[in-house]
Amino acid sequence: MKMKFSFLCNVRAGTAGVSCALGMFGVLGAAAPAAQAASAVPVKVAISGCWIRALPDNLPAGGYFIVTNAGDAPVDLVNVKSSAYGMVMMHRTVTSGNTTKMVMLDRASVRPDGELTFRPGGYHLMLENPLKSLANNALVPLTFTFNDGETVTTQCRVRYAGAK
Numbered sequence: 001m002k003m004k005f006s007f008l009c010n011v012r013a014g015t016a017g018v019s020c021a022l023g024m025f026g027v028l029g030a031a032a033p034a035a036q037a038a039s040a041v042p043v044k045v046a047i048s049g050c051w052i053r054a055l056p057d058n059l060p061a062g063g064y065f066i067v068t069n070a071g072d073a074p075v076d077l078v079n080v081k082s083s084a085y086g087m088v089m090m091h092r093t094v095t096s097g098n099t100t101k102m103v104m105l106d107r108a109s110v111r112p113d114g115e116l117t118f119r120p121g122g123y124h125l126m127l128e129n130p131l132k133s134l135a136n137n138a139l140v141p142l143t144f145t146f147n148d149g150e151t152v153t154t155q156c157r158v159r160y161a162g163a164k
């Protein structure tokens with residue numbers, strides 16, 4: 001390829017030096033998109049069925065969804081954020097004997113080719129400090145970040161406890 005470029009430049013030397021240079025820029029420009037496509041991270045994780053159980057009086061809301069990992073390695077959910085809440089935490093409800101408590105998690109691991117369900121009584125999000133009032137059926141964006149750098153933003157439906 002390099003030989004070909006210099007051949008073209010030599011032929012045109014002195015008469016069309018500018019078009020020679022432009023031709024080389026053109027080749028460089030064409031190569032850039034191919035390089036980007038090759039380095040794009042394949043999407044392995046997905047979030048589905050996301051909803052938020054809201055409670056009156058600014059009590060913490062619960063966030064529930066399913067994380068699917070289509071990759072062949074475990075992936076950890078390490079952060080969840082929302083523009084609608086001041087604080088989002090990952091919790092797990094743990095029962096031992098007849099006591100039930102919530103444990104704060106800094107990650108939730110999803111096995112290869114598997115899924116992890118966040119649901120009432122198990123893994124869940126606690127969403128605190130709502131930044132605006134959210135109507136029943138409102139859609140709230142949540143952004144999920146994984147330890148491999150993947151980020152997924154999805155809309156979650158707000159349902160007030162007891163609302164029809």
Ligand SMILES: [Cu+2]
Nearest residue numbers: 091102125126
């Ligand atoms: Cu909790």
